[in-house]
Amino acid sequence: MNSQLFDTDNIDIAWCPGCGNFSILNALKQALAELGIKPEELVLVSGIGQAAKIPHYFKTHVFNGLHGRALPPATAIKAVNPDLTVIAESGDGDMYGEGGNHLLHAIRRNPDITTIVHNNMVYGLTKGQASPTSQIGFRTPVQVKGVFENPFNPLAMAISMDASFVARVFAGDIAQTVEMFKKAISHKGYALVDVLQPCVSYNKVNTYQWFKEHTYYLEDSHDPLDRLKAFEKALEMEKFPLGVFYLNPSKKTFEENSGVYQENKIPLSRRKTERKEKLKALIHSKK
Amino acid sequence: MNKFKDDISIVLCGEAGQGIQTVERILTHVLKLSGFNVFATKEYMSRIRGGSNSTEIRVSSKKVSSLAQRIDILIPLSKSAIEHVKRRISPYTIIIGEKENIPEGFPVEKYRVIDVAFSKMASDIGGRVYSNIIGAGVISGLFKVKEEILRDYLKQHFSKKSEDIIQRNIEAVKKGYEIAEDLLNTERIEFDLQRDPRIRDEILINGAEAVGLGALAGGCNFISSYPMSPSTGVLVFLSQQMNDFEVLAEQAEDEISAINMAIGAWYAGGRAMVTTSGGGFSLMIEGLSLAGMLETPVVIHLAQRPGPATGLPTRTEQADLDLALYAGHGEFPRIILAPGKLEDGFYLTQRAFNLADKYQVPVFVLTDQYFIDSYYNIPALEVDKTTIDSHIIKTDKNYQRYRLTENGISPRGIPGHGEGLVVVDSDEHDEEGHITEDLELRTQMVNKRLKKLESIKKEVLAPELIGNKNYKNLVIGWGSTYHVVKESLEGLKREDTSFLHFKQVYPLHPETERFLQKTEKAILVENNATAQLGKLIKLNTGLEIENKILKYNGLAFTVEEVRSNLEKYL
Numbered sequence: 001m002n003s004q005l006f007d008t009d010n011i012d013i014a015w016c017p018g019c020g021n022f023s024i025l026n027a028l029k030q031a032l033a034e035l036g037i038k039p040e041e042l043v044l045v046s047g048i049g050q051a052a053k054i055p056h057y058f059k060t061h062v063f064n065g066l067h068g069r070a071l072p073p074a075t076a077i078k079a080v081n082p083d084l085t086v087i088a089e090s091g092d093g094d095m096y097g098e099g100g101n102h103l104l105h106a107i108r109r110n111p112d113i114t115t116i117v118h119n120n121m122v123y124g125l126t127k128g129q130a131s132p133t134s135q136i137g138f139r140t141p142v143q144v145k146g147v148f149e150n151p152f153n154p155l156a157m158a159i160s161m162d163a164s165f166v167a168r169v170f171a172g173d174i175a176q177t178v179e180m181f182k183k184a185i186s187h188k189g190y191a192l193v194d195v196l197q198p199c200v201s202y203n204k205v206n207t208y209q210w211f212k213e214h215t216y217y218l219e220d221s222h223d224p225l226d227r228l229k230a231f232e233k234a235l236e237m238e239k240f241p242l243g244v245f246y247l248n249p250s251k252k253t254f255e256e257n258s259g260v261y262q263e264n265k266i267p268l269s270r271r272k273t274e275r276k277e278k279l280k281a282l283i284h285s286k287k
Numbered sequence: 288m289n290k291f292k293d294d295i296s297i298v299l300c301g302e303a304g305q306g307i308q309t310v311e312r313i314l315t316h317v318l319k320l321s322g323f324n325v326f327a328t329k330e331y332m333s334r335i336r337g338g339s340n341s342t343e344i345r346v347s348s349k350k351v352s353s354l355a356q357r358i359d360i361l362i363p364l365s366k367s368a369i370e371h372v373k374r375r376i377s378p379y380t381i382i383i384g385e386k387e388n389i390p391e392g393f394p395v396e397k398y399r400v401i402d403v404a405f406s407k408m409a410s411d412i413g414g415r416v417y418s419n420i421i422g423a424g425v426i427s428g429l430f431k432v433k434e435e436i437l438r439d440y441l442k443q444h445f446s447k448k449s450e451d452i453i454q455r456n457i458e459a460v461k462k463g464y465e466i467a468e469d470l471l472n473t474e475r476i477e478f479d480l481q482r483d484p485r486i487r488d489e490i491l492i493n494g495a496e497a498v499g500l501g502a503l504a505g506g507c508n509f510i511s512s513y514p515m516s517p518s519t520g521v522l523v524f525l526s527q528q529m530n531d532f533e534v535l536a537e538q539a540e541d542e543i544s545a546i547n548m549a550i551g552a553w554y555a556g557g558r559a560m561v562t563t564s565g566g567g568f569s570l571m572i573e574g575l576s577l578a579g580m581l582e583t584p585v586v587i588h589l590a591q592r593p594g595p596a597t598g599l600p601t602r603t604e605q606a607d608l609d610l611a612l613y614a615g616h617g618e619f620p621r622i623i624l625a626p627g628k629l630e631d632g633f634y635l636t637q638r639a640f641n642l643a644d645k646y647q648v649p650v651f652v653l654t655d656q657y658f659i660d661s662y663y664n665i666p667a668l669e670v671d672k673t674t675i676d677s678h679i680i681k682t683d684k685n686y687q688r689y690r691l692t693e694n695g696i697s698p699r700g701i702p703g704h705g706e707g708l709v710v711v712d713s714d715e716h717d718e719e720g721h722i723t724e725d726l727e728l729r730t731q732m733v734n735k736r737l738k739k740l741e742s743i744k745k746e747v748l749a750p751e752l753i754g755n756k757n758y759k760n761l762v763i764g765w766g767s768t769y770h771v772v773k774e775s776l777e778g779l780k781r782e783d784t785s786f787l788h789f790k791q792v793y794p795l796h797p798e799t800e801r802f803l804q805k806t807e808k809a810i811l812v813e814n815n816a817t818a819q820l821g822k823l824i825k826l827n828t829g830l831e832i833e834n835k836i837l838k839y840n841g842l843a844f845t846v847e848e849v850r851s852n853l854e855k856y857l
Contacts (some may be wrong), residue, residue, distance in 0.1 A: 011721075014722075039708065040702070040703065040706065040707075040708065041703070043555075043702050045551075048713070053722065055710075056712070056721050056722050059708065060708060061702040061708050061709050061710065062708075062709075062710040062711065062712065062720060062721075063551065063554055063711055064711065064712040064713055064714065064722070065547060065550070065551075065577060065581075065713055066547065066573055066574070066577050066713055069543065069544075069547045069573075069574070069577075071544075072511075072539070072543075072544040072545075072547035072548040072551060073547050073548060073550055073551025073554065074551065075548060075551070076509070076511065076547075076548040076549070076550075076551030076552040076554075076555065076557070076559070077551045077552070077554060077555040077702075079509075079535055079537075079552070080509065080535075080551075080552050080555035080556055080557040081555045081556060081701075081702065081703055083703060084555070084702055084703055101540055101541060101544075102540065102543075102544055104540070105539075105540035105544065109537075258535050258537070259529045259530065259535070259536075260508075260529070260533050260534070260535045264533065267556075267703075268508050268509070268533070268535065268556070268557055269555050269556025269557060269701060269703070269704070270556070270704075271508070271533065273508075273532070273533055275503060275504075275506075275532060275675075276670050276671070278531055278532060279500070279503055279504060279532075279670045280670050282500065282503070282528070282531070283490060283500060283667055283668050283670065284490075284667070286490040286491060286492050286496070287487070287488060287489070287490050287491070287667075
């Protein structure tokens with residue numbers, strides 16, 4: 001299938017020239033096309049920020065909600081209609097800052113959705129403040145003496161919570177990014193993909209070159225079923241490993257556990273359940 | 288001798304954890320099954336054990352559905368009980384209890400105290416826990432409830448307990464009946480009440496169940512909420528219907544998640560609600576604004592309790608009308624319904640789902656702790672009068688989610704139903720749903736969203752006028768004060784005074800002004816400090832209601848209290 005299927009016409013893209021978002025956009029379209037997913041079968045959910053505008057550059061179903069709040073609606077959309085492929089995509093501020101609590105609980109629920117986080121270690125749309133993943137010492141007009149808080153480690157957090165799919169890629173390597181998105185989307189259960197990405201306007205420290213020098217691919221020998229090893233790898237902060245850190249394919253999804261699909265596989269959105277007789281009986285039981 | 292006629296107010300008071308709620312449930316059911324009208328409501332402290340909680344049960348020949356101030360029979364189950372309800376005790380109150388629960392210095396000689404050694408008898412049966420069942424037996428016995436009705440109910444109620452426990456409960460019941468028989472035989476108490484066999488066929492529910500049943504009737508298949516008193520009962524009720532009614536019930540990590548899930552569920556084709564109270568709703572406000580912008584339906588059950596902040600978590604107030612009315616940044620329409628009767632809880636919640644779907648706006652069901660926790664018998668709810676109206680369309684290739692239409696309502700599609708794409712955006716958007724900064728289009732979109740209010744106004748529920756059409760005085764109330772005001776006025780027997788009750792508080796019915804203009808004197812009754820409905824009426828009609836009966840100590844109005852306050856004005 002052709003990735004142009006997802007292209008939209010006449011769009012005014014709000015990203016800076018040279019932004020890493022472009023390669024993520026193209027990689028995602030490519031991955032979806034290769035998986036044979038059609039625009040009408042996909043819902044892209046996002047929050048607010050530059051990364052969160054990505055659904056507007058896609059021809060598909062879109063739910064562009066509130067800052068930090070992409071995961072609750074994404075979870076609900078998948079639960080109401082499991083036939084849809086649901087991807088929640090936003091930036092590091094949105095997913096790891098404003099929406100941090102929802103991320104924790106999305107991992108606990110394990111809906112069969114994919115979360116893609118554009119992680120450029122800076123707030124772009126609000127013009128250059130620190131993000132939860134900014135490195136110590138990173139100076140901004142707000143963090144005038146440099147960031148002193150420990151950067152948030154999304155992978156270590158996710159592995160510690162036994163998330164069912166945890167990976168990291170670098171947006172500078174499009175081929176690997178496409179492959180990773182394909183794996184994540186095909187994975188049954190909650191998948192978190194942290195995408196390292198430069199911000200050409202506001203992050204002069206963590207540039208393309210810097211990421212190239214500070215990342216490496218996990219060895220072929222890495223066993224993603226080994227949770228402790230995965231955790232150990234996730235703690236490496238000098239040079240960021242890339243690849244699938246951790247997998248737990250045995251977990252049941254939120255939809256499976258929700259109780260509404262045990263006997264009836266028809267999506268809730270399409271069910272026409274006749275309730276009147278049951279309701280009368282329930283009311284009668286209150287006599 | 289104490290002879291009670293037609294309307295008896297029984298209060299059980301004790302500590303949290305003593306099983307007062309169990310006794311309330313048992314007694315209301317067996318009394319109803321015996322053909323008596325019953326009403327029960329509770330007031331309780333925010334704790335799991337200890338403190339002082341009380342339950343009032345009114346038993347009467349006529350239908351009663353409101354809280355009485357007076358106590359005819361008091362059963363104190365703890366040392367602090369009498370102190371807790373002392374303002375409601377009169378020389379006519381009969382206190383049935385054990386000596387140790389009568390506080391020192393209590394002038395026993397001035398009151399009618401019947402010493403019954405509940406604890407001792409309970410210990411003989413197998414433990415102090417049986418005290419409350421003996422109490423239930425005494426009350427049932429006094430009302431001459433057939434012993435087997437109570438025994439059957441207990442067997443059913445304790446069906447999951449061991450045979451031994453059931454037997455001990457039955458023994459406790461027997462003991463209670465013996466005490467009652469003694470009281471009746473020695474003519475210390477006598478009741479004169481009418482029984483109506485038709486009451487047996489009525490249902491006995493509380494406000495939480497009424498709202499929950501209404502949600503099911505409205506097609507609710509998704510609830511996401513965070514537990515918060517007094518709204519949790521609706522979440523519990525719907526969670527328990529998960530299997531029979533295929534309702535997905537999820538306890539969210541916070542109220543922010545709850546409302547964003549509900550909005551996502553509607554977007555995908557579900558019919559979702561949230562249930563919460565003031566503090567939780569405050570967290571939902573950004574989500575409310577999202578629903579306004581996305582034009583995604585959502586039903587919000589907001590059970591009020593006194594604030595600000597944590598306030599009085601287990602008590603009641605009608606102080607969040609302003610909050611529901613003005614919550615959310617930006618301008619968008621909404622609908623606020625406020626049930627007065629239990630029946631309203633059912634029909635209005637059902638209606639809320641249809642209105643939300645039709646107009647693609649947030650719809651509130653505004654209740655309070657008093658409404659949610661009060662039980663009484665009502666005729667069975669008529670399911671055949673309800674409908675589940677879905678306004679979802681099948682999309683075509685050129686579908687535009689926010690097509691500009693004459694009445695502002697754009698046909699709502701859902702993903703996967705038709706060939707179209709459904710694009711919704713919290714940013715200002717174009718007709719397709721994509722982000723825009725076209726400021727001309729912005730104006731059109733604001734107008735489109737606000738235009739829906741015109742259609743909404745065409746089907747506002749009229750306020751109910753109780754009493755003479757040609758009134759000189761008009762008492763005005765809304766939501767849960769329906770029965771208490773109605774009963775107070777019945778007691779006053781004033782031909783010239785009527786009651787106007789609002790069960791839809793926003794938008795206000797266009798006739799509101801006419802109702803007010805006709806009256807010489809208007810008197811407002813609200814369970815809050817600032818007369819929030821009064822302010823809304825003034826905003827809509829320019830008419831100020833100067834006479835106000837307001838209560839905001841955390842408790843519901845009693846009939847006597849409303850009556851004596853009305854007398855001052857009339």
